[in-house]
């Protein structure tokens with residue numbers, strides 16, 4: 001878990017904090033005042049410059065899935081303070097305040113739904129909940145999602161965002177990286193497709209596990225995507241970071257991503273990909 | 289010799305012993321009784337100190353500049369170590385070494401992270417922090433072992449994967465993730481040992497195994513105590529408190545069922561006796577290898593999956609269906 005997204009000066013926090021109040025909000029990229037209702041209709045994209053504001057997990061599900069097709073799985077799972085973490089503030093109180101803030105028990109929503117005509121197992125990470133850090137609940141819910149998708153022969157789509165592993169759960173949180181990756185190994189062996197969608201920011205432990213194990217890896221524009229935080233890298237290496245370092249476009253150029261997709265086209269792109277992955281399409285091609 | 293801060297009482301006794309020896313040599317006095325007494329005291333002091341190390345002190349022992357590194361253990365535990373190089377893609381990362389070796393009469397693939405002892409060797413192996421090509425080399429060697437049905441043994445002692453520009457440009461996260469996934473598919477016995485520092489994803493990227501062992505004074509953590517302190521206390525100086533909070537010692541990991549067994553170290557730490565440390569390590573590895581030999585390839589995969597599948601406690605309300613069933617029954 002890295003602190004870089006907490007820095008007051010960074011646009012990341014600025015984005016988040018400016019959105020909730022008032023009818024209008026200022027675009028951190030072009031400084032245009034954006035009417036919030038309009039922005040909501042535009043899926044959180046600035047009409048003037050195309051800047052992607054972070055959007056909530058519920059909004060994301062609404063945007064991607066067919067109306068009323070979502071069936072949530074494992075919503076009741078709750079984190080426990082297994083380490084009895086003794087830090088500056090207790091883990092239990094952190095969990096409580098984040099539950100209150102988001103109305104959810106932890107940092108990921110999982111379930112089944114339809115994207116176009118495709119039934120999928122979908123997970124959406126909720127950055128508002130403790131920076132969508134991965135503890136035992138996130139790891140377990142994602143693992144169950146993948147296992148169930150394997151059993152029911154469903155494609156998996158995971159909309160990723162994360163500050164990394166959840167420090168308060170110590171080594172348990174690290175082990176979720178292995179757990180989720182193991183489930184993906186079985187899903188892959190069953191010949192089923194997996195598409196992670198990397199949104200701003202996807203980093204550290206999530207990045208070094210299920211976020212980068214896709215058959216096709218999709219990212220939103222201008223998202224911060226990386227293993228180590230930029231500040232850690234700067235401090236360790238004493239080097240200046242290149243322009244656009246760890247941004248989607250940088251990673252596309254360096255060969256990690258299959259595509260960077262504007263949020264407006266995300267759903268249609270996923271449908272197109274799922275069409276290509278459909279088993280009977282291969283059958284049809286052979287038959288004709 | 290390099291001494292840690294909390295070893296000061298030992299160092300002082302050793303100084304006294306040295307002086308006494310000088311005196312006896314210079315003045316031909318018989319102080320053998322006194323020498324013996326101090327030697328006993330040193331032994332006792334060392335035992336007391338090392339039996340009561342705090343988590344943060346253990347972290348320091350695990351980072352001791354004279355701590356035996358994986359190659360030191362490999363040279364003592366095995367014969368005929370034949371190192372293999374390179375990831376067949378970009379480079380040969382010197383922070384990860386590996387190759388064939390004979391362990392108690394059988395061939396194994398043994399892979400370890402590697403730190404240096406001086407500036408030159410540390411520059412070469414990047415202070416034990418692997419680049420992506422290190423993880424890709426490790427996976428190549430693991431797959432080679434699986435092809436020829438050899439057990440895989442990994443020895444881990446790394447502060448973590450290297451956080452640098454080139455690491456990101458060559459996708460360190462993806463290299464680790466692919467290792468995590470692929471290690472679940474290798475149908476041979478797989479034993480990992482945290483021999484020193486178990487630094488987060490950089491350590492896990494070599495350790496999806498059937499049996500996880502940890503040396504007595506090693507640690508394994510999701511984040512370094514300094515990193516944790518910098519985030520929570522906004523000051524790296526609180527590493528001591530962070531080390532307590534993270535529950536990163538061998539004892540903690542056994543309690544949480546995250547590690548299978550602790551490998552005892554010689555009194556005073558592995559750095560005081562390389563041969564004894566390597567021998568203890570070898571015996572534990574052989575013991576677990578013998579147990580894993582009884583499993584079929586399919587059972588080995590299932591065992592590994594179940595092992596990690598069970599990690600991570602959480603609360604779950606009773607499913608609705610079961611509750612209804614119970615109501616009907618009563």
Ligand SMILES: [Zn+2]
Pocket residue numbers: 027028029030031032046047048049050051
């Ligand atoms: Zn704008």
